[in-house]
Amino acid sequence: MVTEAGWLKDHVRDIPDFPEPGVTFKDITPLLGNEEAFRFCIDALVDQLGGRSVDRVLGIEARGFILAAPIAYRLGVGFVPVRKAGKLPWEVEKEEYVLEYGTDLLEIHGDAVHPGEQVLIVDDVLATGGTAAAAVRLVEKLGGRVAGIGFALELAFLEGRSRLEGHRVTSLLGYE
Numbered sequence: 001m002v003t004e005a006g007w008l009k010d011h012v013r014d015i016p017d018f019p020e021p022g023v024t025f026k027d028i029t030p031l032l033g034n035e036e037a038f039r040f041c042i043d044a045l046v047d048q049l050g051g052r053s054v055d056r057v058l059g060i061e062a063r064g065f066i067l068a069a070p071i072a073y074r075l076g077v078g079f080v081p082v083r084k085a086g087k088l089p090w091e092v093e094k095e096e097y098v099l100e101y102g103t104d105l106l107e108i109h110g111d112a113v114h115p116g117e118q119v120l121i122v123d124d125v126l127a128t129g130g131t132a133a134a135a136v137r138l139v140e141k142l143g144g145r146v147a148g149i150g151f152a153l154e155l156a157f158l159e160g161r162s163r164l165e166g167h168r169v170t171s172l173l174g175y176e
């Protein structure tokens with residue numbers, strides 16, 4: 001966790017019982033809509049995740065795209081989308097991930113990462129870690145290496161980090 005980032009919590013809105021009863025949804029749209037908060041968030045993630053060789057930044061649909069694209073721009077590298085099933089138009093690799101009820105698929109274009117490339121994975125929220133773990137497997141399927149994994153928020157009580165063991169994981173805001 002990045003201690004100086006604590007003020008960003010004022011720009012995260014809790015939505016109780018969304019999208020279903022019992023879930024408190026962390027709405028980052030106020031953070032994205034505030035120029036200082038958005039810039040701080042991107043710069044802090046670049047500070048945390050940069051500093052080692054990175055060839056591409058991968059964003060997970062949909063809110064991960066919003067954070068990953070400016071990070072890629074700042075690092076001067078390309079952006080790679082990982083999308084839900086059926087959205088990418090070309091040849092894909094797929095990985096299943098577990099939802100609360102059932103499973104779903106994440107996809108990546110087969111040529112989006114080249115063997116040996118160092119890839120940063122970015123998403124808005126680390127919850128159980130299943131989504132990010134599927135993104136790790138997609139990168140590794142294509143022969144890439146995971147240079148780091150970054151989130152704006154981490155729901156630490158769900159212990160998602162335990163599913164990302166062996167990787168450098170960063171988040172700006174932790175929730176217990």
Ligand code: AMP
Pocket residue numbers: 023024025026027060061063123124125126127128129130131132160
């Ligand atoms: P998980 O695979 O459980 O780590 O879930 C992570 C994905 O689900 C991320 O793409 C998040 O955008 C989304 N997500 C999970 N829980 C929440 C939450 N409480 N608030 C906002 N987004 C969430």
